[in-house]
Amino acid sequence: MPAPTTKRQSHGLSNALSGWLMSLPLALILFFFLLLPIVTIVIVSFWGATEYSIYPAFQFDNYEFLLTSPVTYQVFLNTIKYAVIAWAATLLIGFTIAYFLAFHVRSLVWQIALFLLCTIPFWTSNIIRMISWIPFLGRNGIANSTLIDLGIIDQPLEWLLYSDFAVILAFVHLYTLFMVVPIFNTMMRIDKSLLEAAYDNGATGFQTLTNVIIPLTKPGIMIGSIFVITLVMGDFITVRFMSGSQKANVGRLISNDIGLLQYPSACATAVILLMTVLLVIAVMLHFVDIRKEL
C-alpha cells in the first residue's frame, strides 16, 4: 500500500521543513558567532606572528612552545586546582541551601520567595560583585579590623585580598547559584511519599539523605557541576581581579597573549583549553541526559 507511506513521508518532510525554518535564525547565529569563531581559532593557532602582526602559515610552533613550556603545565594545574576547590565548595553549600529550601521550608510561597532571594544576585554585575569584596578583605578592611579588635591577630592578614583565597572566595560567591538552581529544581520533583516510605521503614534522616535524596538529585548535581566547572575553567577576569594579577590560570594566559597581540599563540592555548573543557563535559554528560532533565 503506497498511499499511507507517501502520506507519512510528506508529513515527515513538512515536519523537517518547519523544524528547519523555525530553527534557522538560531542556526545562523550559532554558525556565525560560535562555530565560525571556533574554526577561526583553530586555523589561526597554526599561524605565525611578528611583534605587530600575524601572518597565515601552517606551523606547529605555537603548540610546540606551549607544550614544552613548564609554565603551561603549572598554569593548567592551577586552573584545575581552582576548578576542583570551587566545585567542592559550591556543591556543599549549594546542596545544603537547596536541601533546606526543598525539604525544610514548608509553604510554596516561602520556597519561591527564598529561592528568588538566592537568585537575584545572578542578575547583577559580576564585576561589581568582585569589587565589593575590597572593603571587606583589604589590608584595612572589615575582616582584618574585626579580627584585630577581637585580639585574634596582631597584624593584618596579607593573604585575604589578592591571593588564591580571594579568588576562590569570589568563585564561590559568584557561582554557588549555579548549583542551587538545578539541585533545587530536581529536589522539588522528588515524590515526597518516597521520603515517608523511607522513614516508615525505619531509616534515619541521614540514611534518607544518602540513600534516597542524593541518588535522586544526581542529575541536578551534574548540571550544576557542569556550570561551575566550565565557568571556573574558562574564567580570566576573576583570577586577574581577585589575585591582583599575581596568580595565573589558562584564561589569563590567553588574555595576556591577546594583550601582546600574539593571537596565534593565544589561539593555540584556547584550542587546548576548549578541548580540556569539552572532554570534562563529555565525561559528565555520560551521567546525565540533559534533554530529559529539562
Place this chain on the structure above:
Amino acid sequence: MEARPRSFYFLAAFFVLFLIFLYGPTITIAILSFQGPQGGLTFPMRGVSLHWFHELFQQQAVGDIWGSFARSFVLGLMVMVTTVVVSVMGGLAFRKRFPGSAVIFYLIITSLVIPSILISLGVGLIFSQSGLTVHWSTSGFGSQLTWTLPFGLLIMFAVFNRFDKSYEEAARDQGASAWQTIWHVVLPIIAPMLIGVALFGFTLSYDEFARTLLTAGSYNTLPLEIFGMTTNVTTPVIFALGTLTTGFSLIIIAVFLITVLVLNRRRARLGSDAGKGMV
C-alpha cells in the same frame, strides 16, 4: 503541623549566613558610596555625603560613563528582543525531532560551556581578518547572543516539555490554523515564561564582560567601562557607580517580577472555570 526537627534550625541559620555572604559585600559598598569627600575605599566613614555620586555626573577624567550606560541599555534591549524571538522559534521547532536537531542541541550546549574569552577572541579575529570593524551593535551583539540564547532555549525546552498539548488540539479541533494556534493559544499560555527569558536576555547582556571585551570596538559598554575604572580609580566613586548600576539592575528585576505577578493574577481572575462547577 508537626514540630520542626532540630536540623531545621541549624539549616535555617546556615541559610541566613549564606544570604549575608551573598548580599553583605554589595550592601557594604552601597554604604561606603556615601563616604564623605575625604573618605577612602574602606571603613571608617569620614562623614556622610553624596559627593561621590555627584562626581559621577561631572565631566569624567577616566571615560564616558553615561555614554557607555546608554550603549549597554540599547544593546540589552536588542539582545533581549532577539533572545525572546529566537528562543520561542527554537523551542517550537524542537518540540519535534527533525534532521539536524541533535547537532543544533549540542551546539547550544557548547555555546553555554565554551569559555567566554574564546568567543571574544574568535569573533574579534573574524572581523579583523575580513577587514570589518568591530562594533558593540554588530560583533558585540552577536557574541552576547551566544551567552543569552542557551539560557532562553533551555527555559523554552523546559516550558514545552511541560506544555499540555490538549490546548492546541482543542484549538485545532475548533478550526484554528497553525499560526492562529500559536498566536492565540500557545503564546498567551507561555507568556510569563517569556518574561523570564526576556529578563535573562536583558540582564545577562547588560552585565556581560568577557564576550564583549574584544568585540565592542572603540565604544565601551558599561561593564568594560567599570573594569577600566578598577585599574585607575582609587576613590569611592567606583562604589557609587557600582551602587547605581546594581540599583538599576534591581529595578529591572523588580519590573520583570511584578509583570509576571500581574499576568498570573489576571489569568487567575479571567481564567476559565471549566471543570470547577461540579465540585
